[in-house]
Amino acid sequence: xxxxxxxxxxxxxxxxxxxxxxxxxxxxxxxxxxxxxxxxxxxxxxxxxxxxxxxxxxxxxxxxxxxxxxxxxxxxxxxxxxxxxxxxxxxxxxxxxxxxxxxxxxxxxxxxxxxxxxxxxxxxxxxxxxxxxxxxxxxxxxxxxxxxxxxxxxxxxxxxxxxxxxxxxxxxxxxxxxxxxxxxxxxxxxxxxxxxxxxxxxxxxxxxxxxxxxxxxxxxxxxxxxxxxxxxxxxxxxxxxxxxxxxxxxxxxxxxxxxxxxxxxxxxxxxxxxxxxxxxxxxxxxxxxxx
Numbered sequence: 001x002x003x004x005x006x007x008x009x010x011x012x013x014x015x016x017x018x019x020x021x022x023x024x025x026x027x028x029x030x031x032x033x034x035x036x037x038x039x040x041x042x043x044x045x046x047x048x049x050x051x052x053x054x055x056x057x058x059x060x061x062x063x064x065x066x067x068x069x070x071x072x073x074x075x076x077x078x079x080x081x082x083x084x085x086x087x088x089x090x091x092x093x094x095x096x097x098x099x100x101x102x103x104x105x106x107x108x109x110x111x112x113x114x115x116x117x118x119x120x121x122x123x124x125x126x127x128x129x130x131x132x133x134x135x136x137x138x139x140x141x142x143x144x145x146x147x148x149x150x151x152x153x154x155x156x157x158x159x160x161x162x163x164x165x166x167x168x169x170x171x172x173x174x175x176x177x178x179x180x181x182x183x184x185x186x187x188x189x190x191x192x193x194x195x196x197x198x199x200x201x202x203x204x205x206x207x208x209x210x211x212x213x214x215x216x217x218x219x220x221x222x223x224x225x226x227x228x229x230x231x232x233x234x235x236x237x238x239x240x241x242x243x244x245x246x247x248x249x250x251x252x253x254x255x256x257x258x259x260x261x262x263x264x265x266x267x268x269x270x271x272x273x274x275x276x277x278x279x280x281x282x283x284x285x286x287x288x289x290x291x
Contacts, residue, residue, distance in 0.1 A: 008047070013039030014148045016157075024157065025112075032114035034161040038145050042104045048096025057109040058119060059087040060168070064106065064133065067098035075126055079103065083128040084171055086119050106141055110164060118168050129173065137170040176227045188213035188220065189227050196236045200243050201263050206232060241277040244270075248286040255282050 015037045016024070024034040036057050041047060043066065061070065062084040069078050070085050071094045079085060081103075087093045089111065097103045110118075123129055144167060147160035169175065176189070192209045209232050210220035224232045240262040247258045259270035274282045 008041045008044045010042045011040060011044075012145055013037070013041075014145060014151070016148065016151050020151050020157065023154070024161065027158070029158050030161040031112055033110065033112040033118070033164055034157075035108055035110050035144070035148055035164055037109040038107070038148055040106050040141070040145070043102055044097045044105060045102040046097065046099075047102065048094070050094035052092050054090040054092055055087070055109065056089055057111040058089050058115055059093075060106075060108045060110065060171075061085055061087070061095060062106040062171075063103045063128075066103035067101045068096060068103035068105070069098070070095040070128070072126060077127045079128045082133055083130050084122075085128045086123050088119060089115075108164070108167075110168075118165075122168065122171050129171070131171055131173055134170055137167065140167045140170065174226075174229055176229070188215060189224055192220075192224070192232065193228075193235075196239055200240050201261055203263050204233075204236060209233075209236075237273065238277060241274055244274060244282065245278070245285065248282055255286075258282065 016035065021034075021036055024030045027034075047068075061068075061079070063079045063081055065081050067078065067080050069076060070087065071077070072087055072091055073093075077085065087095070140163060144160045144163050147156040147163075150156035192212050195209070195212045196204065206217050206221060210217040213220045213223075215223070221232060224230070224235070228235055230238070244258050244262050247253055247261055248255075251258075253261065255271070256267035259265075259267045262270070264270035264273070271282055274285070278285060280288070
């Protein structure tokens with residue numbers, strides 16, 4: 001393979017000096033998770049790298065166009081658009097762009113006392129993970145690299161490194177992310193969540209919510225669980241209890257009146273549900289919040 005000796009047109013990258021990295025490794029606001037190198041390579045023809053002894057940091061590679069590959073240990077994987085992989089620190093690896101359809105990638109080297117937990121959180125199995133493209137993710141990256149480029153400014157580095165956790169979390173596919181370009185009426189899960197919030201004083205059934213989503217109950221329930229990681233009725237109950245918390249904190253309503261406001265005619269049933277969700281009875285919750 002031809003080796004790329006120069007940069008890629010339109011690329012951005014930044015590497016932090018050793019003295020700055022030493023500072024970040026002991027900074028109370030950065031030591032748990034911080035960036036050492038970061039970059040963006042568009043249409044990175046002939047881009048490849050091999051580290052037989054691995055890298056001291058974990059490496060996130062996020063492909064947004066084109067194709068490439070990565071190898072960790074003895075396993076090799078193809079990477080296509082809208083996929084990412086994380087190469088663990090200190091593990092032999094190699095990666096590169098496809099020769100015919102070279103990838104466009106965002107990449108970050110990161111480390112810190114908390115960094116390994118993000119590998120478990122984001123990539124539970126070896127190999128690439130498919131994610132939806134999100135404008136928020138690209139905006140966050142641009143914001144982070146702009147502040148990393150200001151490496152002489154400690155405040156900018158603290159900002160960038162504390163934004164890293166948010167950026168990495170956008171790659172978790174099970175996090176519910178409503179389509180911000182679509183109205184709530186176009187997203188059935190968002191539509192039903194909005195409907196729940198408007199009807200906290202009522203008792204809604206799965207069939208009613210599925211009707212709002214214009215889906216069968218089974219299809220709606222599966223979609224809701226996939227996006228929110230909760231059954232629809234359980235989530236509705238949680239919203240009711242959050243509303244009850246607000247009323248207990250900021251109103252003088254009696255507990256039975258609070259129960260009525262969130263759709264419970266039996267205050268004892270309400271207290272049992274509240275305790276099950278919040279871990280504390282409503283009377284004790286109010287006492288804790290007002291003392």
